[in-house]
Amino acid sequence: MEGIRNLFNKYDIKYTTQREVIFDYLYKNRNHPTADKIYKALSPEMAGLSKTTIYNTMKLFAEKGLITVINTNEQEARFDANTSNHGHFVCKRCGNLFDVNTSHLSIPELEGFRIDNYQINLNGYCRVCNFIH
Ligand SMILES: [Zn+2]
Ligand SMILES: [Zn+2]
Numbered sequence: 001m002e003g004i005r006n007l008f009n010k011y012d013i014k015y016t017t018q019r020e021v022i023f024d025y026l027y028k029n030r031n032h033p034t035a036d037k038i039y040k041a042l043s044p045e046m047a048g049l050s051k052t053t054i055y056n057t058m059k060l061f062a063e064k065g066l067i068t069v070i071n072t073n074e075q076e077a078r079f080d081a082n083t084s085n086h087g088h089f090v091c092k093r094c095g096n097l098f099d100v101n102t103s104h105l106s107i108p109e110l111e112g113f114r115i116d117n118y119q120i121n122l123n124g125y126c127r128v129c130n131f132i133h
Pocket of ligand 2: 032080082086087088098099
């Protein structure tokens with residue numbers, strides 16, 4: 001990816017080829033993959049890649065603010081290269097994870113507050129699954 005070294009530099013992350021490949025995958029796959037999914041996608045091309053490496057890399061990326069860890073009700077955390085404030089909806093039936101635009105969210109109790117960060121995790125049945133359920 002063009003400028004990845006600059007991006008890592010900006011977030012105080014030491015550049016390695018492995019980190020670039022992992023970030024590149026997450027950046028291009030906006031379906032909020034789990035570490036397992038990333039591992040399965042990348043391991044055929046990367047000798048010596050382990051799931052632990054993926055976890056540790058994601059942990060580092062998240063600590064530095066490059067990515068967001070989404071704690072869903074599922075067993076495994078999902079990862080998001082989109083760090084702008086938005087919510088997530090996980091469908092219990094099909095397992096799809098949807099981004100939710102929360103920019104119009106208004107909470108009367110927080111009138112006058114400045115919110116810097118938040119996580120909104122919703123779950124239930126998506127439109128399709130709710131219809132056929
Ligand atoms: Zn669904
Ligand atoms: Zn998202």
